[in-house]
Amino acid sequence: xxAMLRKPEPPSQELLLRxxxxxxxxxxxxxxxxxxxxxxxxxxxxxxxxxxxxLALLSLGVASIRIGVGAKLLVELERPSAYHSxxxxxxxxxxxxxxxxxxxxxxxxxxxxDSGVVEGVVYRxxxxxxxxAVSERQRTPKPKLEPxxxxxxxxxxxxxxxxxxxSELDLPERIRLVKVANExxxxxxxxxxxxxxxxxxxxxxxxxxxxxxxxxxxxxxxKEAGPxxxxxxxxxxxxxxxxxxxxxxxxxxPQFNANLNGTQLAAIRHALSSDHVSLIHGPPGTxxxxxxVELIMQIxxxxxGASEDAGRVRVLVCGASNLAVDNxxxxxxxxxxxxxxxxxxxxxxxxxxxxxxxxxxLQGATxxxxxxxxxxxxxxxxxxxxxxxxxxELKPTAAAAGNKSAKAKPKLRGSDRRKRWxxxxxxxxxxxxxxxxxxxSVLDRAQIVLATCHGAxxxxxxxxxxxxxxxxxxxxxxxxxxxxxxxxAREGARLVLAGDHLxxxxxxxxxxxxxxxxxxxxxxxxxxxxxxxxxxxxxxxSDDPTVEPVTGAAKQDGDDxxxxxxxxxxxxxxxxxxxxxxxxxxxxxSLETTLFSRLxxxxxxxxxxxxxxxxxxxxxxxxxxxxxxxxxKLSAHDSxxxxxxxxxxxxxxxxxxxxxxxxxxxxxxxxTSGCELYESSPSADEGVLLADSKSNVHEAELVVRHLExxxxxxxxxxxxTVLTPYAAQVALLHARIRSHSFAGINADxxxxxxxxxxxxxxxxxxxxxxxxxxxxxxxxxxxxKKRLNVAMTRAKRQLVLIADAECIAEATDLPDEFxxxxxxxxxxxxxxxxxxxxx
Numbered sequence: 001x002x003a004m005l006r007k008p009e010p011p012s013q014e015l016l017l018r019x020x021x022x023x024x025x026x027x028x029x030x031x032x033x034x035x036x037x038x039x040x041x042x043x044x045x046x047x048x049x050x051x052x053x054x055l056a057l058l059s060l061g062v063a064s065i066r067i068g069v070g071a072k073l074l075v076e077l078e079r080p081s082a083y084h085s086x087x088x089x090x091x092x093x094x095x096x097x098x099x100x101x102x103x104x105x106x107x108x109x110x111x112x113x114d115s116g117v118v119e120g121v122v123y124r125x126x127x128x129x130x131x132x133a134v135s136e137r138q139r140t141p142k143p144k145l146e147p148x149x150x151x152x153x154x155x156x157x158x159x160x161x162x163x164x165x166x167s168e169l170d171l172p173e174r175i176r177l178v179k180v181a182n183e184x185x186x187x188x189x190x191x192x193x194x195x196x197x198x199x200x201x202x203x204x205x206x207x208x209x210x211x212x213x214x215x216x217x218x219x220x221x222x223k224e225a226g227p228x229x230x231x232x233x234x235x236x237x238x239x240x241x242x243x244x245x246x247x248x249x250x251x252x253x254p255q256f257n258a259n260l261n262g263t264q265l266a267a268i269r270h271a272l273s274s275d276h277v278s279l280i281h282g283p284p285g286t287x288x289x290x291x292x293v294e295l296i297m298q299i300x301x302x303x304x305g306a307s308e309d310a311g312r313v314r315v316l317v318c319g320a321s322n323l324a325v326d327n328x329x330x331x332x333x334x335x336x337x338x339x340x341x342x343x344x345x346x347x348x349x350x351x352x353x354x355x356x357x358x359x360x361x362l363q364g365a366t367x368x369x370x371x372x373x374x375x376x377x378x379x380x381x382x383x384x385x386x387x388x389x390x391x392x393e394l395k396p397t398a399a400a401a402g403n404k405s406a407k408a409k410p411k412l413r414g415s416d417r418r419k420r421w422x423x424x425x426x427x428x429x430x431x432x433x434x435x436x437x438x439x440x441s442v443l444d445r446a447q448i449v450l451a452t453c454h455g456a457x458x459x460x461x462x463x464x465x466x467x468x469x470x471x472x473x474x475x476x477x478x479x480x481x482x483x484x485x486x487x488x489a490r491e492g493a494r495l496v497l498a499g500d501h502l503x504x505x506x507x508x509x510x511x512x513x514x515x516x517x518x519x520x521x522x523x524x525x526x527x528x529x530x531x532x533x534x535x536x537x538x539x540x541x542s543d544d545p546t547v548e549p550v551t552g553a554a555k556q557d558g559d560d561x562x563x564x565x566x567x568x569x570x571x572x573x574x575x576x577x578x579x580x581x582x583x584x585x586x587x588x589x590s591l592e593t594t595l596f597s598r599l600x601x602x603x604x605x606x607x608x609x610x611x612x613x614x615x616x617x618x619x620x621x622x623x624x625x626x627x628x629x630x631x632x633k634l635s636a637h638d639s640x641x642x643x644x645x646x647x648x649x650x651x652x653x654x655x656x657x658x659x660x661x662x663x664x665x666x667x668x669x670x671x672t673s674g675c676e677l678y679e680s681s682p683s684a685d686e687g688v689l690l691a692d693s694k695s696n697v698h699e700a701e702l703v704v705r706h707l708e709x710x711x712x713x714x715x716x717x718x719x720x721t722v723l724t725p726y727a728a729q730v731a732l733l734h735a736r737i738r739s740h741s742f743a744g745i746n747a748d749x750x751x752x753x754x755x756x757x758x759x760x761x762x763x764x765x766x767x768x769x770x771x772x773x774x775x776x777x778x779x780x781x782x783x784x785k786k787r788l789n790v791a792m793t794r795a796k797r798q799l800v801l802i803a804d805a806e807c808i809a810e811a812t813d814l815p816d817e818f819x820x821x822x823x824x825x826x827x828x829x830x831x832x833x834x835x836x837x838x839x
Contacts, residue, residue, distance in 0.1 A: 285616025
């Protein structure tokens, strides 16, 4: 296998320094941009506008404050009857795991950087209550003076309005809850960057502020980077300092999943025989998660790769999102065959992360739940009871029944109250000390540990090492986020990255570059054939070279060759191995450059295995992305190749049969060309919130019309998703669909969202509003083929597009011919409804 790999030129120590400096600068830029956007949004946007778009909830009150698992302080918020006619929250985007800030309710915008702002993680969400787990650093009570008689509306020390009593927190009596940016992720990535640099013998020092820093102090060491005393062989392989190798390895039998196809088995063998790193390329619907689960089971069942000291193999499984991690966990624990192996070999499976971020059905596998159920748990239960007893004393007495204006009064006041809070704090310290002991005991027994990439950087895994690191959805994670779990790998450990570099990269706010418009119309190509695939069709949205071909006249390290990581990766995948020039590490221009793409560009296609049989969508839906992006290498499994809406048991056939082909076809296009149904920009009061977003009310009406026809034929609300690239269109669709009366359908059950939010998921019917229609023939970021690839591969049975095909096909700001090719393909293969004919 190693003979098929490219052999990159090892980077010099100076080049490594520049790579790390660039990463440090990009991370700092991204942190700064997130802070700026969050502050601008909250300081310039009226709270009612934020609530309208689901980013805030207004006029809330504290329902209760209690101690939760792990001594977490849980604040439960509700809509008091004094301010609201209904206890139910309006539509909002708060989900378990989100970071939120508690502000004093006001009609004016307020930045969360103001002093005294309380932040926490959304712990639980119901229709009438939101529970917030308050961060530890904000629990320290501030000394207060008891208000004098007649001053109960103001704090005697500051003059501010009274805060809610019954807690050590300064909580406003009337609360506004807003979503905020999370700083912890950047802290962990920056710490990881520093650790990795030191392991490779790179000293960032003050130069870590950016690639433009003065590196003269390191110029004396510009030779090829030698082995660092701390760098593992895996770390060296990931930077091109030493090539990855393979050995002969047979897959242990029997298979746990007898339904694996040949490409999945090949990917598993490829990973098991790797000595360092391997990639699993899983296009949409090709069973990537299924292959990962089988790989984990083969490793554990055969104890493959276990260190001599530990004797038992330890596997760290991570993902870019909680959804990706939970999908793997669910399949691991659902199989009876898997559970039998776990029982026979005493294999512990533990999911790290805030319980609020884990789906309810998998709560039993979380570290918190396992700690609670462990034999050592009694150590902390007694302390928990003591805390609860004191908290009951501190809870305010209830107001008189029926008296809405009456205020709850604390049972204890003054020094007695402060003394009891001091006891609570000391008990919590002891609780956490004992809790750490229990946590360590549980993790000692766990052979399979699952977490998000960021979650792997928590204190629970400090000083723990693993034999295998497996990262799913690696193409959606920042490279430095992937390094958080990779640094948990012992010497001799192996890494498996799984993902699809032709779908959306991680979201980056700080370095979105305008793509390069085509300078002249491209030559006409045969749409739907492999001949249409060329270098000019590769996605240039990230425009980020991570490897540089080395020619006879080598370029200087600072030179720009204009190629981006995905373009090079795809060229390498398609080219003959004998014809490819050596490559070397290049500092990235954007955080969109993922570790997966960088390695693919560095070593070529010999590093990866392609899963080529898809099980999700009708073959017609698959056809275009397969040809244009995947070189025609994908095939639809017999189980899905011909699936259609008419196959569903709830579909009612039209008596005449005349509408079946038009309405239930696999691909449908509503073409608004020539109708002058133009897009709109956000209103002035929503400008900061929606920035350059676009909406199209006419396309929203067409969405509603198609949904009405589908629902009339028996399609269920839970079988449909409506997507669009633009947040402004999501808001418009939300208002239009939720207010529409569909016969026999609860409109609240219809899923709406951006294309980005749907990556990794699927539905029977996907309706996509492309929005763009204007006289300037501009399509903006709609031209990014990775986003379109996600949009066109979510549907199983029917994909519906609503678009101004003429505007899109003739756009003047296109980087390539992908969109024009797609419009031409739709004209040939979709059922096209010219909207102009119905006007």
